[in-house]
Amino acid sequence: MIQTKTLLIAIFTFLSLYFTAQSQRFAYEYVFVKDSTKMNDKESELMYLDVSKKGSKFFSQKREIADSLHLEIVKNQNKDFSGIDYGLVVYVVEKSYPDFKINLFDNLDMSKYKISDNRKMDWKILSEKETIGDLNAQKATCNFAGRTWTAWFVSDIPIQDGPYKFNGLPGLIIKIEDKTKSHSFVLKEIKKLRSDQEWKSDGEKKSFNAIIAIDQEKYKKQFKDNRENPTKGMRQMMSGGNKIMMIDEKGKPLDIEEMMRDMEKNAKANNAKNNNVLELDLLQ
Structure with missing residues (x-):
């Protein structure tokens, strides 16, 4: 502290x-x-x-x-x-x-x-108190986003x-x-x-695309879809007629389809390791 x-x-x-x-x-x-x-x-x-x-x-x-x-x-x-x-x-x-x-x-x-x-x-404020640093804190608990939380607050x-x-x-x-x-x-x-x-x-803030406003339920669906289809956005952009060309450090053109498969494979591997997100109910 x-x-x-x-x-x-x-x-x-x-x-x-x-x-x-x-x-x-x-x-x-x-x-x-x-x-x-x-x-x-x-x-x-x-x-x-x-x-x-x-x-x-x-x-x-x-x-x-x-x-x-x-x-x-x-x-x-x-x-x-x-x-x-x-x-x-x-x-x-x-x-x-x-x-x-x-x-x-x-x-x-x-x-x-x-x-x-x-x-x-829905907080449950408890009588238990504790000195944290030099602050007199009080305990409270709640269930939120798939987890049980214990908090200490200072009035x-x-x-x-x-x-x-x-x-x-x-x-x-x-x-x-x-x-x-x-x-x-x-x-x-x-x-x-x-x-x-x-x-x-x-x-x-300025951004390349317009910010999409959604609620929590729609975000959950988008979150799960993104984990299952991590290259969906890029594929949609390519299917819309947008040409994408990428080169390596020597200036040689890369195989976009092969690169997309590698990106998807790596993203799914990373997602498998990132299985303990803060809002655990996003994965349920």
């Missing part, structure tokens, strides 16, 4: 600025297991929950860095995007205040989706939000973990953001 002195200062700052709509950034360490058959193989990513008067945005630190590098390359009219680390977590979660409407932005195949999620979290930070889609407790969620201990988020840092750092929606 955050060092005691830093944490206390951060909380005091947050409380003193909360009612003036000062934007804040809550940094969480996300630790997760991709393959349920290898529970000791854990990955981690630093995630940001940026909170402002209009709502919150949850995204990867590496994604933020990658987006800045990408814009700089485009600005300089360069086409070499190699070497950019986009991180392991590509989705973005946005919540609006005060209604806490949730939108997930995610890429599947060759399309970008904006997924509205209206599922409510001293008066915001009913938390990492990913989690919200609805009477205070900020500073730690949450699923029953299998294969997905966890732990608060690591709080800092004040400048006024010009207030988050912008992913829906406002």
Whole structure:
């Protein structure tokens, strides 16, 4: 957790600025297991929950860095995007205040989706309390997206939000973990953001294709279809009369059909190892 002195200062700052709509950034360490058959193989990513008067945005630190590098390359009219680390977590979660409407932005195949999620979290607040860092946290549990979650929230930070889609407790969620201990988020840092750092929606970013707006049920169908047919989008684009030519490092044209078969084979192999997604019910 955050060092005691830093944490206390951060909380005091947050409380003193909360009612003036000062934007804040809550940094969480996300630790997760991709393959349920290898529970000791854990990955981690630093995630940001940026909170402002209009709502919150949850995204990867590496994604933020990658987006800045990408814009700089485009600005300089360069086409070499190699070497950019986009991180392991590509989705973005946005919540609006005060209604806490949730939108997930995610890429599947060759399309970008904006997924509205209206599922409510039925929290059970328990009497158990624990000091985490220097915060007095209280325990709560809920079932969400195919998993049983245990959360610790702090009512001293008066915001009913938390990492990913989690919200609805009477205070900020500073730690949450699923029953299998294969997905966890732990608060690591709080800092004040400048006024010009207030988050912008992913829906406002320029993209090659229009963002497709769907609900959670349609997203589930698209998610499963993408795992079963990982090259569907590219094949549809080719069948529409679009010609695709790819070359190797020596400039020799590649066999597109052979390359597509290899892509599909590799994608399915990776999906088989990525069998422990956060929203487990997407696979059911």
